[in-house]
Structures are given as structure tokens and as C-alpha cells.
Amino acid sequence: MQSKTPSESRTIMTDMVLPSETNPLNNLFGGELLARMDRAASIAARRHSRRITVTASVNHVAFNRSVPLGSVVTVEAKISRTFRTSMEVYIDVWMEDRFSGESVKANEAIYTFVAVDDTGKPTEVPPVVPETELEIERFEGALRRKQLSLVLAGKMKPSEATELRALFVKD
Amino acid sequence: MQSKTPSESRTIMTDMVLPSETNPLNNLFGGELLARMDRAASIAARRHSRRITVTASVNHVAFNRSVPLGSVVTVEAKISRTFRTSMEVYIDVWMEDRFSGESVKANEAIYTFVAVDDTGKPTEVPPVVPETELEIERFEGALRRKQLSLVLAGKMKPSEATELRALFVKD
């Protein structure tokens, strides 16, 4: 299968924060942002695989900044690494202040999607070849994240998670 | 501050899967489920703290089962542990088949919320006292998850995450 670069799947979704999406402090609900990121990441995964794609997991997501009503939010998603039938998608979120136009990083998240055929059966996806320094760093971190995911799901013993274990143990 | 039990914050949100929430395979979008879980967990956190609550982070979430159009989905959220101003909320998701009425576990997720005052400043929350065996198990796992969260955010050194480190190293 012909490999692709992360930029071939790059998906940009810019939209406003509307009143129906905000909490009592007039900030974007965390759940709304999770849903927007899922849609953008799902499109990136489809662009990479040219298949129907379904969300397999969401990595740990931290909400460090609140996003006020009326902000412009840009969600950018790119494939960071693939494993046979699954794709890790890295998502960066920026927000622009309504008046100053200043743009700041609001969030980062990592979702995993699986490519499936019309019956829902997982199918192989093309490999990804990272190009920029950041893409290479994210590509390399993906294996550690996959091990963490397997350990948390009880599908891998911590002792076998060699990449992950190295974080905690300096032999 | 007067402590509370997990069942005092228990929140149940039962609803159908509507056509506008499904992907091309006619299953519920992962992002929609993330948003429903956020709303239910946010209500549980508000019930525990009697404060405005904002999503602080989402733990690793795996989507093991697809939820077809027309299913009835029940999201149940309860506080599992608190830390000064934050609350870990455990979420269990069940789905019922439209015809058989059979109910199966579809998902589990863990969100963290912070209680804030009207200006958005974090404020203290009551402690939680687990009662059932499952509640105690989740209470105890919470510290390990908090350390993992801090390590992933680069706010704690892996060597200081004693609870977490024990998973990987048998001294």
C-alpha cells in the first residue's frame, strides 16, 4: 500500500462558539469540543484511508483554557501514525479572541480511528511517513501511547510495555 | 465540609440515538457519546459540589461496541473521588437493543471536573466516602490515574508517581 504524509490528511475546521454550546460561565462545553474534534479527526482518518472510519479511543485530554462565547475556534487534525487497521490522529485546537484577533493554543488531543469496510470489518490502511520535526516526534510517541492504551485496557502486561516502562524505570 | 456518598451525585441520562447523531454505518458518532457523557458527568459534579463545574480532563476512553441507530442509551455518572477543588467522575454507559430489550455495557469513561465560583476561580468541594465494593475500588484507582494525568501533562516526574510506578516496577 502506497504510504502518505500527515499533510495529505490535514483537516481544518474553523467555526464560531454559539450560545447553544456554552455553559453557565458562557464558555464552550467540554463535551462540544470533544464532539468537534471527533468530527475533524474522523475526516482526517477518512482522507488517509479512503474508508469509513469509526472512533476506537480517545487519549487523555486536558482542558487547560476556557473558550468564551463568540470565539473563533480552529480544530486541525492530522494522522500521526498508523497500525495495520488503525490510525492515531493528532488534534490541535486554537482559539481567536473576538476583538484582538490574537490566536492561542487552547487544546491538544489524540484520537484513534479504525478503518472498516461496508460491513464494519476492520481493513488495512496505508502507512504514514512523517516529514516535519513535530510529525516525527508525534510518530515516535505513538507506540508508547498504544502500549499505555493496551495496559489500561488490561490487554498487555505492564512488564511487556517496553517503550512505556522505560519512562518509569532507568535500568 | 460535610462528606457525601457517590450515590448522592448519581445522575442517569437515558435517551434514544437519533438519525442526526449517526455515522455512515448508522451507529452513534463517538463524539456525540463524548458530549452526552460530559453533560451527565457535569450534572453529577454539580450535585456533589453545588457549584458551577467545568470539564478539566477526560481520561482514556475506549469505544468497544458500536451503538446502532434507534438504541436506547443510558449514561450513569457518579463521583468516584475528590481532590481539594476537583472531582473524578466515573461514567458507565449501557445500551438496550430496540427489539430484544437486552441491555449491555457499551462503555466506561472517567472525566475530571473542577468546581468554580461565579468568577471562574476554583473552590473547595466536599470529600466523597465510597460505599460499595466497586466504589471503593474506583476511589483507590483514582490516585494512580491522577498521577498518570500529571505525568502525561509534564507536571510530575515519573519517578515521583509512586502509585503509578508500582504498576511497572516490582522493587
Place this chain on the structure above:
Amino acid sequence: MQSKTPSESRTIMTDMVLPSETNPLNNLFGGELLARMDRAASIAARRHSRRITVTASVNHVAFNRSVPLGSVVTVEAKISRTFRTSMEVYIDVWMEDRFSGESVKANEAIYTFVAVDDTGKPTEVPPVVPETELEIERFEGALRRKQLSLVLAGKMKPSEATELRALFVKD
């Protein structure tokens, strides 16, 4: 057909009042509450019958309390009585104040659903056996309400509505 208890169909739908659902006084639109109650009652009817269910009628509903933006609303629906292919569903609505956490009864409503097969033809449903005092009281009132419904629709003569007539005439 195996009878069921009201608690077997009990359906709880807890959710917030969002800005897009409020009128110019910042209270929940009556129509939105009617729609939420219909969804919850429809799920209760499906749980009882394990069939597709369609709304047949809505009893008189009074809106005694306004439900402000930001409230948490809990809709609870249970089968109160069945008639061959139809089910009366009793719905209780509570709201919690955002800050005090105090929960008050906001509404009561009664919907009737019919169970249908895939072609839309009405099909028989299991009988219901009330357990609590309140369930028994609601079960007994159901016949009077059914007669009222038939009289209002011109399908029964007032003189034949014996249960209902007894309210107005002490012979």
C-alpha cells in the same frame, strides 16, 4: 402474556436547560418540556412492550412552575396501566436549582402510547401490576381518564362513562 411491574419500565432522563431551549424570560419553553417528556415516555413504553411505540395522546398538562435556564431537569416515566394494545405512561418532572441543589416537583403529565409491529399495526402488550400505593392509585385513575378521553373524542356517550360520571353525579 407475562405481566410486568411499573418499575421495570422506569425511565430517568436528567439533563440541563440550555440557552437554545428558553423563552424571552429565560425559562424553558413549554414545548421543549413536552418533547422531552414524549421521548422519556416513549422509552418507558418500549421497555414495557419491547415494541416500536407511537404517541397516541397527551392528557391535560398544566405548567405550574417555570424552569429557569441552567436548571437540571429530571423526567421520570413509568407505565401506570395498559389496555390491550395501549399503555398509559405517568411522567413526573423535577427541577434542581443550580446553586442550592434543592429539588422541587415541576410537573406531572400523562401520555398514552400504542405498541405497533413493523408495519405500524397495533399489537398486544403485557399487563402491568402496580406495587406501591401511588402506582395503585394511578392504575385505578387510568380507567376514568380513558373514559374522559373517549368522551372528548366523541367515541363514547357521557352516559356510558360510568367511572367518570360518578365524579359529577352522586346518585
Place this chain on the structure above:
Amino acid sequence: MQSKTPSESRTIMTDMVLPSETNPLNNLFGGELLARMDRAASIAARRHSRRITVTASVNHVAFNRSVPLGSVVTVEAKISRTFRTSMEVYIDVWMEDRFSGESVKANEAIYTFVAVDDTGKPTEVPPVVPETELEIERFEGALRRKQLSLVLAGKMKPSEATELRALFVKD
């Protein structure tokens, strides 16, 4: 206060049935129709009173015909009678088949609204003067319906509901 005719408050809301509003049989949810009727009736009440209006009650509503996906639905609302601060609104619903263009009566409903000032306090509304035969018939039935509503709410003794009682007792 200057009286008005029912046609001065006449409100027409024509719209399609969209996929997100339908049940598993591809017919309009009862709850969606209840919400549309509430919006149309609320506008009619506002046109009559030139005040903010809030839903006070919904009369018995029967759903005799299912409304399939893709139908054009017309909701027409007119004030049928007023009582000091409240207005009874009569609602007629027609649906047009997508292909034949044939229009049939799908529903009838009666909602009651109260006019309020900016603080939510009920305020007086102009009287209504019915013109057509149908408007006169609906005007006259309104008193009986108001008594039924008060009896059901436990605010009037059946023996005092003279208009209503006459239905059941031929003295």
C-alpha cells in the same frame, strides 16, 4: 381594552418533516409536533396580547394520524377565548403528501397561555370577539374546557362545574 378578532392573531407555520424529527417508523415524533404547536400558539398569544406569553396548560391532544418523513406540515393557531390574563389557543394541523399534494387534517390541539410583564407577573389581555361559526363554537366550548381543567387540577369541585356537569347529567 380594545377587543380583537381571532383572525388578528392567526399564525401559520408551514415546514417540512426532517429526518432528525422522526421515529423508527419514519414518522414525526409526537413530541416534535407538540413543540411546533407550542411555538405557533405562543406567537398567536403574543400577537393577541402584545406581551410575553408563557404556556400554562395543554388540553387533551390525540394523535390520530401519523405524519411521514418528507411531509409538509402546516400548523395554524388562533385565539379562541380569553379569560382576564389567560388565552385559549386553538391549533389545527394539516399535512400534505409529498407527491399528491393532497392536504388532510392531521391534528387538533388546545393550549392555554398567560400574558406576563417583564417580571413574569400575569397581566390583563384584550377580549376576543369570534366571527365565524367555527370560532363561535370554539369560544363557547372554552368555558366547559376551563372548568374541566380546574376540576382535574383539584381547584374546583365537580358540583360547581355547571357547564361541564351538564354533559353528564340531564336534570
Place this chain on the structure above:
Amino acid sequence: MQSKTPSESRTIMTDMVLPSETNPLNNLFGGELLARMDRAASIAARRHSRRITVTASVNHVAFNRSVPLGSVVTVEAKISRTFRTSMEVYIDVWMEDRFSGESVKANEAIYTFVAVDDTGKPTEVPPVVPETELEIERFEGALRRKQLSLVLAGKMKPSEATELRALFVKD
């Protein structure tokens, strides 16, 4: 094919402006109004043709008045002229102030729809016979607008657009 009058396709869609449809100045988004006009015009075109109808083009639309949150907006659509398989639909928009009840013209727009069969192939539509003075004026202007549309799309040479050319050149 039997001709029809514009009033046979007349479609009225009255609804409120809700918080989720407003911009930071609390006025209706232009895009929301464009979408409402499209739905009303599409129903008018369907009523005229008794066919599925798809939007072919939107004429120049000017937004001269802002429509504040809480206004009641009435969109009225009527067929103004037909060309073999297409229909020009004229749309008038009024808004009513929430308190004074005063109704003012807020907008005018012209959409063109094509009637299609179940496979999406354009099919012939009945001719329209204008009745009122305004309907006749709009019927006559339609040819000039069609030419303008063809010139702008590069499908007609300006020199062949005789109706349109006459606006600019007095020979």
C-alpha cells in the same frame, strides 16, 4: 399541463428568532435567514410542481434590516414565473417587534428551483398565471433576471440578453 396561480403555491412560515440563531449583536444570522427562506421557497415550489424540488440558484439578496432576538419572523414564498423545468420563487420577509406588535418588511429574495423526478432528472412544471398587479410585475421581471443569471454564469453573451441590455442602452 394545467396552469396555476401564484396564490396556489403561497407558503407562510412564521417562527421566532431563538438565541442559537443570533450573532454577537443579538441579531439573526444572515445565514439562518437564507436557510429559512430556502425551506419556505422549496415548499412553494413543491406545491406548484408536486415534485421533488432542488435549489438551482439564489438571486442577489440584500440584508437591509437587522432582525433582533425574540422577533417573530414571517417568510412568505410564491411562484413568480416558470420556465420549462424551473420555477422562480419570490420571497417576502416581515418581522414583528416583540412588544409593539408592529410588522415591517425586513427582506426580499428570489430563489430558483428545479423540479426533478426520483432519479434527479429535471421534469416539466405547470405554467403560472399571475393575478395581482405585483404578481404581474414580478412575472415580467423574471425574464430579465434569468438573462442576468445566464450572463453571470457565462452561458449567454451580454449582447444576446436583450431584456437586460435595454436597462443599460437606450438605442
Place this chain on the structure above:
Amino acid sequence: MQSKTPSESRTIMTDMVLPSETNPLNNLFGGELLARMDRAASIAARRHSRRITVTASVNHVAFNRSVPLGSVVTVEAKISRTFRTSMEVYIDVWMEDRFSGESVKANEAIYTFVAVDDTGKPTEVPPVVPETELEIERFEGALRRKQLSLVLAGKMKPSEATELRALFVKD
């Protein structure tokens, strides 16, 4: 005021076509696309002006291609020219087939926005300096479109619309 390039206001909004946005042929409603384009163009205008922006007009829009359910739609908006307080925004729409991944041009549209201060009063915007060949061509066409708009609104005599008149008359 410091001029800007079109690429500084470039706004990309990529999203899926969901079931609730489609007509009976399972294609995106024209009105939904008009609303998406309005949101994207409004963000581009805000990025250029750093002001609140309101839709002033929509140029002639032709819908040449239907956009099926499940397509990925990309809306791209850039400022093409400014006039003291108004901005012409050029919008290009592409759609990608769900399976082949092939991307085709689906639409082009031109909206005009006005920048306003907090009281809704129009305020001056920075000039735009086109860079690419296409941007220059669009910049130059904008004057002709502005004249057409003024002539259609009856605010300019056809004989004064020199740019536009040249299309029809070779002196």
C-alpha cells in the same frame, strides 16, 4: 490603516453532510450550504477587520452540483476587496466523495459584510492587497459587482454604472 492580504483572512471550514441537513434525494439542502458559507465568510471578515461583522448581501449563487449525504464539504473564504466599511468575501466550496476521496469544485459564492462597532454603527476596515493572479482578478471584478448590486437596489442609475455598462455596450 495597515493593509492586509487575502490570505490573512483565509478561513477553512471542513465538515460532513449529516442526515438532518439533507433533502428527500439525500443531498445537502441549498439553504444549509448558504448558512455554512455565511458562517465561514463572517469569520473571514472578522479576521480582516477585527470587528463584529454583519451580512450585508449575498451575490447571485448557482448550485451546479448536488452534494450527497456523507460527503465531506470544504468551505474556503477570503476577502477579495474592501470598500470603506464593507468587505466582499469570495467563497469556494469543494466536496470529496466518501469513497474515492476525489475532490471537486461544488460551488462559488460572493457575500458582502459590513464591519460595525458595539452599537452596530459601520466602521472603517483595512484595505486588501491581492497577491495571486486569481486574487487580482477577483479584486478587479468586485467594482463591477458593486455597481450591479447598487443598480439592482435602485441606488445607482444604469448609465452611471460605467464598469458594468461596458459589459453590454461596446462604444
